[in-house]
Amino acid sequence: MSRISTFDSTLADRLPIQAHTLFEAKAKKHLTFEQIAKELGRNEVAVAAIFYGQAQTTPEDVEALARVLGMENSEKSKLEAQLAGYPFRGQTMDMPPKEPLIYRLYEIVQNYGYAYKAVLNEKFGDGIMSAISFSTKVEKETDQDGNNWAVITMRGKWLPFSRF
Amino acid sequence: MSRISTFDSTLADRLPIQAHTLFEAKAKKHLTFEQIAKELGRNEVAVAAIFYGQAQTTPEDVEALARVLGMENSEKSKLEAQLAGYPFRGQTMDMPPKEPLIYRLYEIVQNYGYAYKAVLNEKFGDGIMSAISFSTKVEKETDQDGNNWAVITMRGKWLPFSRF
């Protein structure tokens, strides 16, 4: 049986309460985020973000989560209460990230940040790529030599600076 | 005449010496990174990274740079000498980035870092997406309402942790 992402005890204090509920159910049913995401009709990164308290859910999302995770009514009610407010994003992560996988993403920003800015400015003018009107996905490619490549796509609305 | 990315004087102390040479020539010829990149046969983000000292050049790259930037022989020699060593990456950027455009990329890592890890681990196992065996590009999309969207694609080799 393949390994799945689970709740990490070293993060316990910094994760929102729903993370405990959701990861416990995920581990019991042994589901991947891809499997859960299909049920919600959302991207698997968005679903993982829900688990980590970084994205909001609709009532339909909660229904789907409870269904795919095999939650009983009492558990579902608990989950609904835990997801009733607005997300507090970004609290979990210490920066710079110490986790090697996440550090690589941070390093990309550190090394290529000015290059991205230079190119984006020339393509779009003075402004930013939104991280709010934003979506992202992760894909797997295998080249002819059998090497795997991870492909991360980030798509954000371009917001020009207002003139005032 | 459209605006291009230029040398920013507030970064002067932290940029390698070739940045001065290259940005000055770029401004004089009023070229975009896209125009320069075509001459080198490389991606425009990679070319901007060369300007910021974050990527290495081949002798052919230097030839092409000198050609497209209209450098005279003496300038080209200076550039060759400035690009003779190995890049020292990452020195330019203060973290967290204060520049709003670059901060948005940092914020994506901060908010979605654990979600990326969870999904990448489930797709690839225990390992990291390399930021070295790595390429990236920036694209522009316009939706039917006329809104522009920036699309950043990052592609890195998957490196599993060695067992020892």
Add this chain to the structure above:
Amino acid sequence: MSRISTFDSTLADRLPIQAHTLFEAKAKKHLTFEQIAKELGRNEVAVAAIFYGQAQTTPEDVEALARVLGMENSEKSKLEAQLAGYPFRGQTMDMPPKEPLIYRLYEIVQNYGYAYKAVLNEKFGDGIMSAISFSTKVEKETDQDGNNWAVITMRGKWLPFSRF
């Protein structure tokens, strides 16, 4: 003759090159930002932000700046070159700000940040107030006891988080 805001030598290293040019001319003509702003048809905070390298100018802005600041052609050309690129925002300020006036604004975010979030979420849903599609102004009020009050208004587009 009333006092005006001038170039501060302790910031010299962190200010973009146009700050030197603009503040020098401003001091010579002894103009307030309000006077300069009228000529540009922009808000005085935006104009001060141009001086500090935090906002972009159109060619018409540069024309107006040169006119109101009494710049000769050579000075105007120099200014045009200095303003030719895209702004690198945020580099000037050390955080937390040590300047008492600016610290008070920082303290407002520190003390009322969660309250703003709670109220904004209830009024608008899950999202952020943009600091890009954004304008701001400063006004002076005097109450019946002769006390002066500073009123800062910030107006930003509401951006809901995308569902993906």
Add this chain to the structure above:
Amino acid sequence: MSRISTFDSTLADRLPIQAHTLFEAKAKKHLTFEQIAKELGRNEVAVAAIFYGQAQTTPEDVEALARVLGMENSEKSKLEAQLAGYPFRGQTMDMPPKEPLIYRLYEIVQNYGYAYKAVLNEKFGDGIMSAISFSTKVEKETDQDGNNWAVITMRGKWLPFSRF
């Protein structure tokens, strides 16, 4: 039923004890800060600030809070004891803020801080805008294209530096 702001478990350790009591009652009655604020005759930002331990209450405020939140006598007594001292402000927030909504406010200070100072000095002389003799409010505007805009107004007494 629309969503309301609730107690965020990731902040639990850093919030004062009354935050637990107040947010729990708010969630049970499903009230917005606007609804609660009406009962107290105070601004909704001030009321949210009370919940987060950033503002003081009068005995009448506590009465009104207990009434609108439907607290029984024992709960009200507990609340009175929890609110008996003087607020310790500012302890809750990590700076720079990681929460995207609050970061945008921080970014405004970072980008426009010097511009605000320059304009305020020219309008008022040498001094500061008080963050103590201070009030603030949040308003919602919708433009003709149906876009929502958040408007934050800050009003602080001008305090000139004493001569000594």
Add this chain to the structure above:
Amino acid sequence: MSRISTFDSTLADRLPIQAHTLFEAKAKKHLTFEQIAKELGRNEVAVAAIFYGQAQTTPEDVEALARVLGMENSEKSKLEAQLAGYPFRGQTMDMPPKEPLIYRLYEIVQNYGYAYKAVLNEKFGDGIMSAISFSTKVEKETDQDGNNWAVITMRGKWLPFSRF
């Protein structure tokens, strides 16, 4: 001839430009801050603060400074230009202070800060002691055993938090 406070070269980069002018003249005339302060009719701490760029001068102050420091007209004009803007306070000091004398003041805040708050709140209610509507002085006492004692007095207006 007794020793006086002079310009410290290790601070050169962080001191405003007038500090160079003023300290040089002070050294040449070998005057104490007490002597200079008498001429201005201000407290010697305020005068030292002017030298360090932490306080504003009136035209009369500049006249008096030039007079007591024996400045020629050209020097006085230079000084006037250097003092024409609004002070940028707080930039000079690294915190925590490494200088032992200043560290002791910092330590007093660190050790007694909560005690001051507790006592001030009980004496005045919810608010702060202003550091803006503020004056301070330094006095010397000698006890019967011949020991010297430094006495620092700080006097700030009490600002109650606004209710809103």
Add this chain to the structure above:
Amino acid sequence: MSRISTFDSTLADRLPIQAHTLFEAKAKKHLTFEQIAKELGRNEVAVAAIFYGQAQTTPEDVEALARVLGMENSEKSKLEAQLAGYPFRGQTMDMPPKEPLIYRLYEIVQNYGYAYKAVLNEKFGDGIMSAISFSTKVEKETDQDGNNWAVITMRGKWLPFSRF
């Protein structure tokens, strides 16, 4: 009944154990630090410092504390045990202080630190004002316009640097 300073729950983890005991008793008896200080024959700031673990007590102090706080024998014994060791000062405070009142004191050191040093050196020579052989007090003044002013006096022994 007027408000008194109480135990702040957001500091709970960083306060020494006696703080819990003492503040609880103080709240029950509803006493100000001034009232308690009279019983001990000490300054109210010193007494508040005892509550926050920043000052040492004699056996007579503990007697007086127990008496004025109306402690029973078992409580008094507990207090004696809690106060039996030597104080660990300075652990409570995060620097820079986020609490607005305490920040103002910190800001005074930040802005006037060098001025104090310059003046103290000229008055006393090379040395420091001790923060150990040190006392302090807080007073309230009301001017003719009815404004309140807080006056903090710090008195420390002057320690010249040893020659060796």
Add this chain to the structure above:
Amino acid sequence: MSRISTFDSTLADRLPIQAHTLFEAKAKKHLTFEQIAKELGRNEVAVAAIFYGQAQTTPEDVEALARVLGMENSEKSKLEAQLAGYPFRGQTMDMPPKEPLIYRLYEIVQNYGYAYKAVLNEKFGDGIMSAISFSTKVEKETDQDGNNWAVITMRGKWLPFSRF
């Protein structure tokens, strides 16, 4: 009986849950990492890394761990559950390390980092030594004078930067 490495209580909060289980069993059986490593057919550093949550286990590793540590079935099941996810590396260590032994390793990077880079670049070109496709070992040497020497070997795959 010789001393072995045990669970350190000052790290308790920052270690993953399996660390508690594994170190407790190790202490009960009084085994060294070398003894445990033999049973797993892995290097002792890798095994210690498993204990600290820095390396992944196969099902066979867990079998071997349970066997050599003398775990009963219920303990083994608990361990399997604790090791079911993907490691979150790097969370345990505060940097710079305060522990003297670990600081020495950090100091080597601090002092020789640029020298390693210069030599590695000349030997391999532009790239990095992977810390992922990586193994390490610790050996003991005794010289003729009876002095002990620790020898750490690090072996990482060379990854050249991609050209794009």
Add this chain to the structure above:
Amino acid sequence: MSRISTFDSTLADRLPIQAHTLFEAKAKKHLTFEQIAKELGRNEVAVAAIFYGQAQTTPEDVEALARVLGMENSEKSKLEAQLAGYPFRGQTMDMPPKEPLIYRLYEIVQNYGYAYKAVLNEKFGDGIMSAISFSTKVEKETDQDGNNWAVITMRGKWLPFSRF
């Protein structure tokens, strides 16, 4: 002609003065550290460390450096003067290192630091591996698939903690 390690202009301010002299000569002669090291009879990492101001030279080392770098007498005298004092180590590197190659070494300490300590303690007892009585080397291995591997060996004297 293969590329060699050269002086990096972004480090100019933080490198000791001999770094300028030595790297300039190295670039002119186009020598690798391996070639220079042979002439000195020292390891190439030690020689690179000399260039970066992290290791001491004997008079014979300086002779050999001058010889292999083809320095004239005046240059050699300059070098001798620059190398006359004792090294100030560690000043060059910002920690955490931003350079990707050096960060990987830092990450190894971060991830495996406790594992190294646990294993070293079990092998040697309570003590540290010296970074002073210490040598290191870098080797290149190529496996059967043509992949290159970097091998770093660190050898330090074991120092037991003194009993006192």
Add this chain to the structure above:
Amino acid sequence: MSRISTFDSTLADRLPIQAHTLFEAKAKKHLTFEQIAKELGRNEVAVAAIFYGQAQTTPEDVEALARVLGMENSEKSKLEAQLAGYPFRGQTMDMPPKEPLIYRLYEIVQNYGYAYKAVLNEKFGDGIMSAISFSTKVEKETDQDGNNWAVITMRGKWLPFSRF
């Protein structure tokens, strides 16, 4: 009865588990470190270091500790288990130290660090004074005026840098 050093509750989380056991027993028996040290035949600083988890014990030390502290067998067994591993040093102290007494030691390093280095290099050559092969002691002197002086002696083996 004179006061002794006891367990400080503000450090509870950062002290190793044996600190709780040892300080509790010390308080019950009301012993000074000097009294305990005599029983162990070690220096009192070393014994205090054992209490704080900064030094290792032999089985004989544990015997002597148990004896002098009047521990019963069960307590002694608990202590033996708590002291079974290798010390993790340095975790307790936040740097810069906030405790005034300890800050003074830190300040000595800050002010005299370069002077110590300059003098030690001239006396011993290129190397360091070991903090591992190291002992220290504290003595009390009283001068003829009745003033007390603390004398701290540090003695460390000189380690020359290896040539490689």
Add this chain to the structure above:
Amino acid sequence: MSRISTFDSTLADRLPIQAHTLFEAKAKKHLTFEQIAKELGRNEVAVAAIFYGQAQTTPEDVEALARVLGMENSEKSKLEAQLAGYPFRGQTMDMPPKEPLIYRLYEIVQNYGYAYKAVLNEKFGDGIMSAISFSTKVEKETDQDGNNWAVITMRGKWLPFSRF
């Protein structure tokens, strides 16, 4: 000719101006601090501290310095001017120190700080060892095996906390 401590170029910006003058003369005369100290009748650590701007000089000290360093009158006058003010201590050192020799002293404070406090408190009561009424010296011992030991002695006046 034995090596002496010289001016380190990586510290140039942070050293006071007299450091340049003094170290240059010291290098020219090739004198150790011990030799210079004899001429001043002061301890060599104090003399090195003068060179680094950490200690004050009397006119006699300056005379002696000029004499032993063989300064001409013009150089001596320059030195007198550079030493005319009061020292600004502590600015030179970055903490934590990166220099290995100085880090060892820092590590001693980090590891033994609480032990020193515990023992000093028991020997002297509640107070501190002054770093101002303070002297220090460095001695060399050679044991029977020919190993060198550095002995640092610190002697500071004991200052009891005032009761107020």
